[in-house]
Amino acid sequence: MTKLKLSAIPDDRPVKITVELPATVHRDLVAYAEVLGRDTGQPADPAKLIAPMVSRFMATDRAFARVRRGLKKS
Known part of the structure; x- marks a missing residue:
């Protein structure tokens, strides 16, 4: 089994x-969905992976987490 960062999509x-995605990103997204x-x-479905x-x-x-924590304190 491949060690992907995503698992089943809820x-x-x-x-x-x-x-709009660049064609190269779309091709990679389709390949990721296949794997x-x-x-x-x-x-x-590649679109559901986004x-x-x-x-x-x-x-x-x-x-981003640091900035977000800072925004919540304000």
Whole structure:
């Protein structure tokens, strides 16, 4: 099994936004979905990976966490 940063995508009520991605990012997103689908045994929709990836990125960004903690204290 591949050690990906994402696991199964939870079913959640989404807020719809439109995003334009560079073709290279889209190709990588499709490839990531294919690998995730093989690992979980369930097909993964590349579009549904974007929110968890952004969420994971923000959750692991230490500078963002420091700023956010500072905003909550104010």
